[in-house]
Amino acid sequence: MSASVIGAAVSRIDGKLKVTGTARYAVDHPMDGIAYGVGVPSTIANGEITRIDTSIAARMPGVITILHHGNADPLFRPANAFERDSRAGESRPPLDDDTVYYYGQFVALVVANTFEQAQDAAAQVKIEYAEAKPAVSISDVPAPAGPPMRHYARGNAESAFTTAPVQLDATYTTPTETHNPMEMHGTIAVWNGDRVTLYETTQGVVNHQHVMSEMIGIPLEDVHVISPFCGSGFGGKLFPWPHSLLAAMAARRIKRPVKVSVPRTLMFTTVGHRPHSQQRIRIGATQDGKLVSLQHDVVTPSSIIDDYAENCTEPTPLLYSCPNVTAQQHLVHLNIGTPTPMRGPGTTPGLFAIESAMDELAIKLNLDPLELRLRNYAEVDESSNKAFSSKHLREAYQKGAERFGWSKRNPKVGSMRDGSLVLGWGMATCTWPAGRAPAEVRVRLNADGTARASSATQDIGTGTYTVFAQVVSEKTGIPVEKVDVVLGDSSLPPGPMSGGSTGNASVLPAIAKATLTAVDTLMEVAVRTERSPFFNADVKTLAMTRGRIHAQDKSPESGVPFEEFLKMRQLAGIDGQARTAPDESSRKLSSHTFGAQFCEITWDPGIARLRVSRWLTVMDAGRIINRKTARNQILGGVVMGIGMGLFEETIYDRRNGKPLNNNFADYMVSTNADIPEMDCIFVEYPDLNLNEYGARGVGEIGLTGVASALAMAVYHATGVRVRNLPIRIEDLLA
């Protein structure tokens, strides 16, 4: 065994394929006889299609067919609500009827021999609508009445608030944000008889397979989903969206492969987004800063089609110790596409509100904001009264404060300077649930001295390929370079979705078990083969190290390379397959990842320039499996969080629901020039409750707390409290 490969900063094994442009993304797959589908998006957000005139478009060069609700093949609803393993992004089958629910809904698909021909003809499809007034903003609809979607309560928060010596009551909002992965959505659909193969970019090949089977209405085994690479998803690619079904429908109709790409403009309408949130926070506290009441009331919009609730209150009942808590969430429905999880869904906007309110409370109490958090430190998960499986947040705060120099912070607004620049320092708590799903993996030890590991999970850019190779290498001593990893194919043993930061915790035990199963079989071969030096030995006395089978009490060099045993028996390879799932006992504890953000901003009052100048993140994420990719994830999350804090907002035209900034020029995300010197440290305590490696996820937590730390730093520098993201220069001039 070679334990050192676990935790090492192993470079991505797929890195070379990516930087040389040889990694095949969804729409990159070459295909003979392919046709191109270009969607016609609705130009209204609410109403009915009264007429579709395809007469001009149909006669244009290269046009093969034009699908619309009048001629579309029937599709079916997904089993979403009933079956855990399948969930669609939008539950309405595309082209289902003549109703328009949101701007940019696909109302037709033009299929032609070339992309340009399809695009040209799509522009000539004439659609007439009976338009109704759309509801595009929360202020367009009545305040939600009736019972909340989600409700949590302990104690009596209302009365505890009323009698609390110190009270804070503030409302925070976060805007609609749109996932903008580099690789846009796209599908190539290929039918072979009654079976369809879909080349996809997805965070869940198995889920995609299930949903397509349900919605097309064909057996599961007749759907094959292939997604070897994913140019990021951020949650937007967790669930299938309408274009995938349109590609399948068109390909079946014309009996040719069909490619449907979603252009950047439609990335803002038909493939989900993080919904706007309105969050009222009421905190009651004692004079010495002990929370006695916390109330969190959230309103978020969903589409007319689906009930998607952004779970902003996820952290509320457990983040701090407090006897009286209520958290509730209401939905309203708007003429906008269905929202979907976006990195750190719920918790990220939720923490913006809670952590901003904690800072406002600290100021009221004239207490250091970090000290306020320590005074309300939750020793157990008070939402369930379960112990935390592993929580070292106090140490994360302390390490962060020390490295950042927090004790040097002068709390007086505008008091800290660097020449003509005003400095602002902020901090916030991070949290994200640590989950684990069942996973199945196959590992093959080959006669050429290599190994292969495979599973129907996928690497969405986080490093999953590399982690597979690391575990096989750890258990066998076969070098990482000699481990071939095959993912992103629904025909492999079923693996988990890449979502909720659960991938690593889910697959690690399965890879380990599958590898050890293969090694066990190999040892059986070693003791049952006459020519083997271990013939008739007891397998319990053998070990596998550095790719060699040897006696446990002797050095690896004394043994034999594993492939020799396969050659002795003329075997091509030996397989091990294993399925693992979280065991019941893990439910007795609460598993969460924690951390802290510390940041510095500079404010130049002369020219009203705000810059982020320093960032430090400390994470309590269990055992780190790959130091390099884990750090990448955290830093990437912070970069995204700086975008959330300062730039990101999808703006809809109130008249017709059109996203006005549906492009990279107008929808701003963080760029290199916006990003300061960054640092990330881990406090490492294996969370053995979750899996035998003690690893929790790091994909999402880096984003949590970032926007609140920024808002706090901005207040510290300028005295302006921004409660509505993103923070704009205009806010600071007021």
Ligand code: MOS
């Ligand atoms: Mo994450 S929002 O589950 O990709």
